[in-house]
Amino acid sequence: TQGKIERWHQTLKNRILLENYYLPGALEQAIGDFIDHYNQHRYHESLGNLAPADVYLGRAEVILKTRKEIKAKTIEKRRLLHRQTAA
Template sequence: DDYSRFILAWKLQKDMSANSLIEVIQEAVDATGMTEVPVENRTKLLSDNGAGYVSRAFRDYLHLVGIGHILTAPFHPQTNGKVERYQQSLKREVNQIPYEAPSQLDKAIADFVDYYNYRRYHKALGDVTPADVLYERREQILQRRKEVRIQTINRRRNYNRSLRELVNAA
C-alpha cells in the first residue's frame, strides 16, 4: 500500500511471470476486500515494465478485478522509489545468512515483513508503523506522544524548580 507502506501480500516465487504476479495480487485483493469498493474508487497498481507486468494475461486479470495499472518510466526506478527502498531493506536483512532450503528463506522473509509492517517505525510516516497508518491509529498515537512529552517537560521543570529551591535554602 503506497500510502501506509503496509505490505499487503507477498510470496516467494521462482519467476516474475504473469501467473506468479497474479497470485500475489489476488492475495492482496482478498486481504483488502477491494472488490467491495466501487471500481472508480479502487486502487491502482504502480509497477515497472517487467515482462510479467506488461503481459496480456496480467493486463486482462487487472481489468477483470478492476485495478488500474500505471507503468513506471523505463530505466527510471526512482518512480517506484518506495518499493525499491523496501526491496533494498529486505535484501540487506535477509541476505545476511545462507539458507539451506527455500522454506528457511520463506520464513526469514515472513519475519521481516511482520517486523516491517508492525514494529518498524518509519520516519516518513511520522515515526509510526505501516500498520498504525493502515488501521488509522497514527493520529491517536501522535496525540498521545505529544501529551506524554508535555507531561515529561512539566515533571522535569517541577523537579528542577524544587532542586533549585533546595539548593537556595541550604
C-alpha cells in the first residue's frame, strides 16, 4: 500500500539525513548502502526475524532451529539457577 512505501521513504530520510554529504557520489553511496542493508541484512518481523538474504538462500530453517535450541538451553539454565537459589 502507499503507507508502506511512505514509511520506507521516511526511514531512508531519517537515516540519510543524519550526516552531511558534500559530493553527490557520497550521497548516492549512502543511499545504496541503506538499500542493501534494508533489503539484505536487516531482520524483518514478517520473515520471522530473519534477514531476507537468509530466507532467499534457504538458511531460514537452520537459523530458526539453532535459535530454538539456544532458547531451550537458556530456559533450562535459568530453571536450574532458580532452583539452586530457592533451595
